[in-house]
Amino acid sequence: MVQRYIGHLPFLILFFGIWGINQFTFLYGDDLRYATYLGLEPHIYDNPVTLSQIIQTQLHDYFNFNGRFIVNILTILTVLDGIELWRWMNPILVTTLAYAIFYLVFVRFPQRKDLVLTTLTTSLFFFIHIVIFKQTLAYATGAFNYVYPMIFLFITLIYFRKQDFGEPITAQWKYGLVLLSSFLAGWSQEQISAIGLLLVSIWLAKQKRLKNKIRVWDWLLLASYFIGTLFLFLAPGPRLRAQMPGLEAYNQLSFFAKIKKTLPEVLHFFLYQQSIFMIFVVIMSAILCYQISKKAYFGLFICVPLIPFILSIPFFNTQEIALFLSGNHLVTIGIGLFTAISIIGLHAYISWKEKNHFYLVLALGFMLMNLIMIFTPSTFGGRIAFPAIPFAICLIILLWSRIHFRVFHVPVVWILVICALINITFTLREYQLNAKIHLERERIMAQYKGQKNTTITLPLLQNKQYAGYEVKDYSWALQAYRDYYRIDKSVEILFQTK
Numbered sequence: 161m162v163q164r165y166i167g168h169l170p171f172l173i174l175f176f177g178i179w180g181i182n183q184f185t186f187l188y189g190d191d192l193r194y195a196t197y198l199g200l201e202p203h204i205y206d207n208p209v210t211l212s213q214i215i216q217t218q219l220h221d222y223f224n225f226n227g228r229f230i231v232n233i234l235t236i237l238t239v240l241d242g243i244e245l246w247r248w249m250n251p252i253l254v255t256t257l258a259y260a261i262f263y264l265v266f267v268r269f270p271q272r273k274d275l276v277l278t279t280l281t282t283s284l285f286f287f288i289h290i291v292i293f294k295q296t297l298a299y300a301t302g303a304f305n306y307v308y309p310m311i312f313l314f315i316t317l318i319y320f321r322k323q324d325f326g327e328p329i330t331a332q333w334k335y336g337l338v339l340l341s342s343f344l345a346g347w348s349q350e351q352i353s354a355i356g357l358l359l360v361s362i363w364l365a366k367q368k369r370l371k372n373k374i375r376v377w378d379w380l381l382l383a384s385y386f387i388g389t390l391f392l393f394l395a396p397g398p399r400l401r402a403q404m405p406g407l408e409a410y411n412q413l414s415f416f417a418k419i420k421k422t423l424p425e426v427l428h429f430f431l432y433q434q435s436i437f438m439i440f441v442v443i444m445s446a447i448l449c450y451q452i453s454k455k456a457y458f459g460l461f462i463c464v465p466l467i468p469f470i471l472s473i474p475f476f477n478t479q480e481i482a483l484f485l486s487g488n489h490l491v492t493i494g495i496g497l498f499t500a501i502s503i504i505g506l507h508a509y510i511s512w513k514e515k516n517h518f519y520l521v522l523a524l525g526f527m528l529m530n531l532i533m534i535f536t537p538s539t540f541g542g543r544i545a546f547p548a549i550p551f552a553i554c555l556i557i558l559l560w561s562r563i564h565f566r567v568f569h570v571p572v573v574w575i576l577v578i579c580a581l582i583n584i585t586f587t588l589r590e591y592q593l594n595a596k597i598h599l600e601r602e603r604i605m606a607q608y609k610g611q612k613n614t615t616i617t618l619p620l621l622q623n624k625q626y627a628g629y630e631v632k633d634y635s636w637a638l639q640a641y642r643d644y645y646r647i648d649k650s651v652e653i654l655f656q657t658k
Contacts, residue, residue: 163272164272165272166272166275167270167271167272167273167274167275167278168270168278169275169278170275170278170279170281170282170283171255171258171259171270171278171282173282174254174255174258174282174285175251175252175254175255176251177285177286177584178250178251178254178255178285178297179247179248179251180584180588181297181298181584181587181588181591182246182247182250182251182298183247184588184591184592184594184595185243185247185298185299185591186243186595186598186627187239187242187243187300187644188299188300188301188627188628188629188637189299189301189628189629189634189637189640190301190640191235191239191243191299191300191301191628192637192640192641192643192644193636193640194232194235194236194239194240194301195236195239195240195242195644196640196643196644209240211237214233214236214237214240215233217236218232218233218236221397222395222396222397223395223396223397224396224397224400224401225397225398225400225401226395226397226398226401227391227392227393227394227395227397227398228305228347228348228349228392229347229391229395230344230347230348231304231305231309231348231349234304235300235301235304235305238300238304239300239301243300246300246303250297250300250303253303253307253308253311254285254297254303254307256311257307257308257310257311257314257550258281258282258285260310260311260314260315260318260550261281261314261550261553261554261557262274262277262278262281262557263314263318264314264317264318264321264554265554265557265558265561266561267318267321267322267325267327276569276570276573277557277560277561279573279576279577280556280557280560280573280576281553281557283573283576283577283579283580284436284437284553284556284576284580285297285553286580286581286583286584286587287436287437287576287579287580287583288546288549289432289433289434289435289436289541289545290587290625290626291433291541291542291545291625292433292434292541292542292543292545292546292549293587294625294626294627294628295542295543295546295628296543296546298591298626298628299543299628301628302543302546302628305348305349305543306349306352306543306544306546306547307546309344309345309348309349309352309353309547310352310546310547310550311341312341312342312344312345312348313341313345313348313352313356314550315337315338315341315342315345316338316341316342316345316356316360316381316385317356317359317360318338319335319338319342319381320360320363320378321518323378324518328375335377338381339380339381339384342360342381342382342384342385342388343384343385343387343388344388345385345388346384346385346386346387346388346389346390346391346392347388347389347391347392348388348392349547350392350393350536351529351532351533351536351544351547352529352547353388353389353392353393354389354393354532355525355528355529355532355547356385357385357386357389358524358528359521359524359525360381360382360385361382362521362524363521364378364382366517410537411537418534418535419534422533422534422535422536422537423493423534424489424492424493424496425540426496426530426531426533426534427492427493427495427496427497427500428492428496428541429530429540429541429542429545430496430499430500430530430545430548431492431495431496431499432541433541433542433545434530434545434548434549434552437526437548437549437552437553437556438499438503438552439466440552440556441503441523441526441552441555441556441559442461442462442499442502442503442506443462444555444556444559444560444563445461445503445506445507445510445523445555445559446458446459446461446462446506447559447563447565448510448559448562448563449461449506449509449510451562451563451564452509452510452513452514453513458506461502461506500527500530500531503523503526503527504520504523504524504527506523507519507520507522507523507555508520508523514562518558519555519558519559522551522554522555522558523555525548525551525554526548526551526552526555527548529547529548529551530545530548587626590622590623590625590626591626593622593623594621594622594623594624594626594627596622597619597620597621597622598621600619601618601619602645604616604617604618605618605645605647606645608647608651609645609646609647610646610648611648611651612648612650612651613650613651614650614651614652615651615652615653615654616647616651616652616653616654617654617655617656618631618653618654618655618656619655619656620632620655620656620657631655632655638653641653
């Protein structure tokens with residue numbers, strides 16, 4: 161009986177890994193703002209908050225600041241009374257995303273024979289760069305905006321994928337779930353909404369080109385997604401936000417001046433924050449191309465993405481060259497664009513040879529989730545780098561399942577598991593050390609509640625690299641922290657020096 165479910169074991173380990181880290185995760189930055197949001201001042205003074213009040217605050221936000229109406233309401237409802245609910249909810253939803261990744265690729269749930277594949281799928285979550293991890297999988301607001309919408313997007317894509325397998329969804333409740341998911345994916349976060357709509361449109365165009373029947377339900381799903389997208393992109397708030405002092409200078413630039421500024425930054429986080437996933441995808445796609453064609457020159461595609469990392473090894477002062485490469489915009493653009501084009505080109509070749517467009521669709525999802533960010537001022541990675549990663553994991557496990565060198569599968573996965581466990585252990589230790597500081601801060605803040613005209617001195621985090629935000633680094637984060645703990649405006653908050 162146990163053997164029957166052995167393929168699900170890695171998902172259970174993923175759940176407990178994320179759960180363990182989240183037990184030492186606290187409210188950071190925007191979490192605190194959402195917990196004490198605008199019209200929620202009554203909550204600051206221990207008065208009850210109604211759903212009506214929350215909706216009113218988000219209508220104000222929708223028309224003045226942010227179009228992510230539903231995402232924001234769900235965030236507020238979760239963090240309003242603290243982080244405890246999210247600490248359990250997040251591991252469940254991250255595990256759900258991992259299942260959605262596997263199901264999208266293989267159009268079924270894991271079986272006993274899939275233990276290596278499911279181990280690979282879940283292990284890759286612990287290779288996510290800490291700059292991305294701390295702003296998504298260990299940060300409530302980041303998870304609501306950049307992680308959970310990917311579940312809705314993948315449910316939508318699974319609907320079309322099942323049709324490709326000749327297994328269309330017919331049960332009304334399942335279609336209702338997909339219809340709701342498509343709407344929520346459309347009205348979620350801008351890069352996810354836009355690229356998801358593009359991928360759905362590509363599928364419909366493919367069906368049209370192949371003269372396959374497009375059902376009424378397919379058009380309804382597209383309409384649902386499109387309506388959600390309209391609610392997001394036609395919101396008045398983001399246009400008013402663009403006029404704020406911090407963004408006004410960017411928005412006054414010409415189109416090409418904006419691209420000149422943002423393209424190197426986007427390619428930099430693609431090369432360095434998503435490096436593990438990028439290297440895996442390039443190497444495995446090149447191997448599969450060689451396997452298909454028996455042409456050795458496909459191995460050359462592996463070399464260019466590895467250059468920055470080979471030069472990062474402090475051998476014969478190559479680290480100095482790496483620093484020059486990573487800081488040189490022209491070199492970053494060259495290596496980054498070559499790598500991006502290579503990934504799309506390799507998967508276009510595989511799709512052509514295998515007569516399976518899915519390779520190219522996943523490659524486009526991986527690349528376009530990044531490249532679309534060149535049209536925004538937020539281009540330094542972190543949370544915005546997450547939505548591309550589920551597509552990368554899909555690509556990796558799909559390529560892995562097609563590569564014939566099976567003798568290497570188990571040893572390579574074991575190496576990845578060991579590395580993932582080391583990473584979990586180190587990350588958990590850092591979050592535990594920071595948790596002691598968070599608890600000490602809570603104790604101090606509770607002592608000063610209701611006091612006036614005094615000074616509070618708080619300890620600094622042990623390692624702010626393992627926190628969504630350090631309170632002292634941003635004035636708005638400090639103000640949210642003050643509001644959350646009901647500290648009077650006359651009280652000065654200082655921080656110890658290390």
